[in-house]
Amino acid sequence: MIRAIAAIALCLLLAGSLRPVAAPGPVAFTEDEIETILSHGPWPMEWSHDPTNRVSGKPEAVAFGRQLFFNTRLSANGQVSCATCHRPGHSWTDGRTLGVALGEVDRNTPTLANVRLNRWFGWDGATDSLWAHSMRPLLDAREHGLTERQVANVIRDNADLACGYRRAFGAEPPADDELALVNVAKALAAFQETIASGRTPFDDFRDAMAAGDAAAMAAYPVAAQRGLKIFAGQGRCSLCHFGPNFSHGEFHEIGIPVFRKSGGIDWGRYQGVKLLRASRFNRLGGFNDDTDPDSGMSTRHVELGAQTYEQFKVPSLRNVAVTAPYMHSGHFATLPQVVKHYSEIDPANLHVAHIYLGDEYSLNEAPPTDDMLRPLKLSATQIADVVAFLETLTEKAPSPPPSAAGPGPCVMQAR
């Protein structure tokens, strides 16, 4: 009995010692805010390979993917590579409002840092794997402008690339154009999975909070602490910018204009779900290497409803201060503009609330509001504080491009 009591007491003591301590500091966080802040870590997240891609994590495939990523042969004019828009020295984006390769596209270029953590890929989530998503720009007339056959021929006809292919897949580039394209995309994905952002001042603060280390917490700027309190508290930004990667990986309409510069409306997720379902390269198709029957669970059950109109993916906020401009169309040039948008948002202008209520909503009633996206009416100082917090999500030292070190130069095989 005494032993049992002692054991329980020990457990309680241990539990107490592991409990985060809200150290006295310039900003007092509530218990809920502390729990939310802790949920944004730890960082980095544990590596896990992509089971839909049999060469995910394979060094030879990463090396081949790197070869492909920076190779301008994979374009109709021989001048465009993936790195044209996803520039390693520019946080894997391009700083433009809209991406430009062979021509201008309709959306802003998202960063590739931590891209492996997504469930859906692209602003509209039209693909459900990184490899399927990697095909899309190769075949888009405004980006790389190639056909399946041209992609396959580039691999077959170039000795270095053919060698890289052999090492990655253990076979010669196939005669089947479609299979060659899929495998090129899987190698590109294997490389992109290695692109990750490093630790940030926020991560240090979060870990110090978890450890109850008041001295380490004090090193975090006070303005950033005030901004973090708004972010995790009254702003409820963490609901969508959720978890260690600051995104729940799903979609939302936030009142950004959806008229394309090239004309027409960008339907966002609505079009994305339609494209996903129509694709033979989705997880329900024969190119998925995952044998788990639940691999296609999200794709099988994703809903194409009116609520998906004009929704776009909630982006990660890691490195957000160095990946301007913002939103799917690059609508905002600066972070203060973004925070101000949320601060002044009018939920009645979001059609999602009207759709939700359906027949129950009468035009004679006051417009329904979305309680999540409510105007915060932040002061200029508060907006600056939130921006100060967002700036602490920038990695302390830019991560170097993943090493070019591969399995060494190719030796031509006798044929």
Added chain:
Amino acid sequence: MPRLVVAAAIVALSCAGAQAQNCGTKLEGARTLEAPKHTLVFRTEPAKITVGRHFAVDVVVCAKAGGAAADRVKIDAHMPEHRHGMNYKASIKALGDGRFRADGLMFHMPGRWEFLFDIESKGGSERLTSSMALR
């Protein structure tokens, strides 16, 4: 004669009550919801729902006295305060004997979620709800 009718009614109610009480007894850790004509018992699998992870729902529906057996159950969920539902549509299989299984649900953000169960039977339809807070 009136005594006999009352006694029969009491017996019938007792039987229905026992049936409702036993509804879903094999669903360990289940929650029970009561509608006028049906008792619904459900549990999620896994028991602890995680933000952004798919889960399933096992359901047992039992008819109360005067209620017809459930032909169909629709299972959905939404966030009332946020005025949106799930981004995924559950697929529901009838397993017989009032048992149903829904796959493919996902709560994609933290907050208060509300399950919506629509029981359809020859006697009409009934809606039951159950709230939970997801951290």
